[in-house]
Amino acid sequence: MTQSDAILDRLMSLHPKVIDLSLxxxxxxxxxxxxxxxxxxxxxxxxxTNGKGSTQAMIRAGLEAGGARVHAYTSPHLxxxxxxxxxxxxxxxxxxxxxxxxxxEATNDGQPITFFEITTAAGFLAFSRVPADYTLLxxxxxxxxxxxxVIDDPRLTIITPVSIDHTQYLGETLPEIAGEKAGILKRRVxxxxxxxxxxxxxxxxxxxxxxGAPLLIAGQHWSVARERDSLxxxxxxxxxxLPLPNLPGPHQIENAGTALAALRHLxxxxxxxxxxxxxxxxxxxxxxxxxxxxxxxxxxxxxLWLDGGHNPAGGQAVAATLAAMPRRATWLVCGMLNTKDVTxxxxxxxxxxxxxxxxxxxxxxxxxxxxxxxxxxxxxxIDARVGENAEAAIxxxxxxxxxxxxLICGSLYLAGRVLRENN
Numbered sequence: 001m002t003q004s005d006a007i008l009d010r011l012m013s014l015h016p017k018v019i020d021l022s023l024x025x026x027x028x029x030x031x032x033x034x035x036x037x038x039x040x041x042x043x044x045x046x047x048x049t050n051g052k053g054s055t056q057a058m059i060r061a062g063l064e065a066g067g068a069r070v071h072a073y074t075s076p077h078l079x080x081x082x083x084x085x086x087x088x089x090x091x092x093x094x095x096x097x098x099x100x101x102x103x104x105e106a107t108n109d110g111q112p113i114t115f116f117e118i119t120t121a122a123g124f125l126a127f128s129r130v131p132a133d134y135t136l137l138x139x140x141x142x143x144x145x146x147x148x149x150v151i152d153d154p155r156l157t158i159i160t161p162v163s164i165d166h167t168q169y170l171g172e173t174l175p176e177i178a179g180e181k182a183g184i185l186k187r188r189v190x191x192x193x194x195x196x197x198x199x200x201x202x203x204x205x206x207x208x209x210x211x212g213a214p215l216l217i218a219g220q221h222w223s224v225a226r227e228r229d230s231l232x233x234x235x236x237x238x239x240x241x242l243p244l245p246n247l248p249g250p251h252q253i254e255n256a257g258t259a260l261a262a263l264r265h266l267x268x269x270x271x272x273x274x275x276x277x278x279x280x281x282x283x284x285x286x287x288x289x290x291x292x293x294x295x296x297x298x299x300x301x302x303x304l305w306l307d308g309g310h311n312p313a314g315g316q317a318v319a320a321t322l323a324a325m326p327r328r329a330t331w332l333v334c335g336m337l338n339t340k341d342v343t344x345x346x347x348x349x350x351x352x353x354x355x356x357x358x359x360x361x362x363x364x365x366x367x368x369x370x371x372x373x374x375x376x377x378x379x380x381x382i383d384a385r386v387g388e389n390a391e392a393a394i395x396x397x398x399x400x401x402x403x404x405x406x407l408i409c410g411s412l413y414l415a416g417r418v419l420r421e422n423n
Contacts, residue, residue, distance in 0.1 A: 003098040007105060008081055008119070014181055015114045021145035021169060025113045029121050032107045033334075036121075036128035041071060043135045043151045044262065047143040047181045048160025048194065050313045051255045053158055053196075054282050056136050058259035062268055062276030064089060069132040071146070073123045075116065075140050078146060078284055078308075078416035081421075085123045087130045097314070100126050116140050120147040144183020148175035152224040157191040157213075158262055162200040163313040168339065178203040185213045190265060193217040194258040203276050216261055225256025226250075229288065231277060233260045240270060245277045248286045249321035284308040284415035286321050292422035297394045301347040303328075304394070308412035310336060312344035318409060319348040329404045332356040333393040334377070336410040338368040345401050345410070353407075357393040361414045372408070390418055 004089040018108050030037055044059065053074055063070050072086040085092040092100075104122045120140070127135055135156070139146045162178045170177045175248050178200035185191055185207055193204060208215050216222060222235035226244065231253060233240040240260065245252040254279045263276055287294050291302045298304045307318055322330060330353045337341050346356075358373035370386040377384035387393035390408055397404050 004081065004094055004101060007098060007101040008115075011101065012109070012115050013117050014110070014118065015112050017114065019116070019141060019169060020114055021142060023145055023147070025120065026117050026147050028105065028111070029108055029113060029118065030124065033104065033121060033125060036124045037150050038128040039095055040124060041132040041135045042155035043137050044158065045137045045139070045148065045154045045158045045184050046158045046160065047139040047146075047184045048158070049163045049165050049177070049181075049311065050309070050317065051160040051194065051258070052138050053249065053282070054140055054252060054255040055158065055259045057247070057280040058245070058256055059262055059278045061279040061281075062259065062263045062272045063134055063266075065279065066272045066274030068134060071127045071130070071132045072133040072138075073120070073127075073136065074138045075394060076416070078412065079210045080417045081119075084119070085126055087126060088132045092126055094276055095148040096126065097122075112149075113193075114423055115389075117147045127183055131286050139184065140183075141166060142180040144180045146184075149184055152186065154186060154189055155288060156262060156265060157186065157259060157269050158191055158194070159184070159191065159204060160258055161313065162196055163311065164341070165311040165313075166339075170262050174199045175392075177204045179207070182207040186213055187211045188213060190214045190216065192261045192265065195219065195254055209237060216265065218254070218257060221262075222257065222261045224253055224260065226253050227231070231256060233257055233273075235261060235264055237264055239275055240361060242274055242277050245280070247280055247282055248288075249317055250324055251317040253319060283419065286318070289422060294391060294394055294418065294422045297398065298404075298406055299398045299402050302398060302405045305405065305407040306415055307407060307409045308415040309409065310340050310345060310411050312341055313349070314350045315345040317418060318407070319352050322349075322352040322405075322407070325405070327347055329354050329401050331397045331406050332382075333359060333387070333390055333406060333408045334373055334410040335359045335361040335365070335370070335414040336368045336373050337361070337366045337413070338372075340368075340411075342368060342373060342376035343379050346377050346382055350381035353382060356382045357387040357396065358384055359387045359389055359393055361411055362389065362417055364413050367386055382403070390414075390421070
């Protein structure tokens with residue numbers, strides 16, 4: 001266990017709840033720290049249900065291609081906590097992470113605060129001390145009361161597609177959830193709006209109008225489409241004819257459009273726009289695993305993929321990606337949390353897969369039992385059975401078909417575990 005791991009374990013015990021949406025504790029701690037959030041480089045704040053991470057990765061690739069130094073904040077992490085805090089392009093070093101976490105812990109002085117809140121404050125503290133040109137800030141949950149929403153004057157805000165998820169925290173309906181996401185909009189600060197369902201867009205537009213926040217809306221102010229083997233983006237500055245995104249899946253066309261709209265607003269060059277769609281890196285989003293013990297278990301003729309999508313929109317994105325691939329026997333190895341719409345996630349996948357092996361997520365208290373995951377898959381029309389763990393499930397599939405496409409899916413927590421095990 002590293003020094004930062006020990007500190008992070010202590011920070012988990014400062015609040016009885018994992019999620020308790022409020023900004024009061026953040027404002028208290030940030031004031032005690034001397035308001036580091038007011039001293040960080042210009043912020044691009046990103047909210048939305050799906051596509052936040054991919055969009056952020058493309059924006060970062062485009063900015064860095066022009067020589068910019070870029071901080072980035074994202075969650076959750078996959079293999080190591082350090083992934084959440086990227087300083088001027090590099091993951092935060094262990095010694096700096098430990099020192100920053102300890103400073104926040106000491107300043108907090110044992111007062112109630114959630115793990116996400118105090119670690120977000122640590123991110124702001126680190127960002128305030130390392131020079132950079134931009135800070136890319138991804139919302140953790142919702143927007144209005146998310147711990148990241150303490151930035152009064154971001155350079156730009158972005159709302160990626162909004163769909164139904166986290167209903168226990170954000171509301172049961174799409175307009176309610178959109179209202180929470182739109183909470184990141186700020187007075188007179190421009191916002192890039194990805195394609196939205198009409199009820200969500202109406203809520204976003206209404207809040208923007210109250211704040212005088214100019215909107216750049218997909219389908220109105222910019223457009224993106226695949227034309228043969230190219231991505232075509234158009235806005236008031238003209239047309240870009242670019243390669244298809246290197247991140248796989250048809251949904252990455254929309255994410256690329258959102259990223260390009262943001263980058264064009266920031267005034268990047270065509271070469272930077274090209275880099276945004278060709279150089280982005282974002283693990284566990286339809287990631288092809290090429291080596292490691294799990295790849296060996298699948299066999300040399302098999303394909304092994306990993307995806308962390310976990311809601312109905314994520315299921316639709318995975319299904320569309322599979323549909324665009326050359327057809328071959330396809331199996332899911334799936335583990336999910338008990339807080340998710342599992343059947344809603346499974347239903348779009350039913351026509352694209354030959355079967356599913358359900359597994360628990362190791363070490364995760366909110367894992368859905370494997371039999372419950374399998375039953376949800378059956379209700380969605382997928383032939384499903386239960387397995388012990390990812391490696392055992394992969395070996396079982398490989399024993400019946402050596403040339404299968406195997407996709408490990410259902411949760412970012414499972415994806416993180418797989419990446420650690422497959423090293």
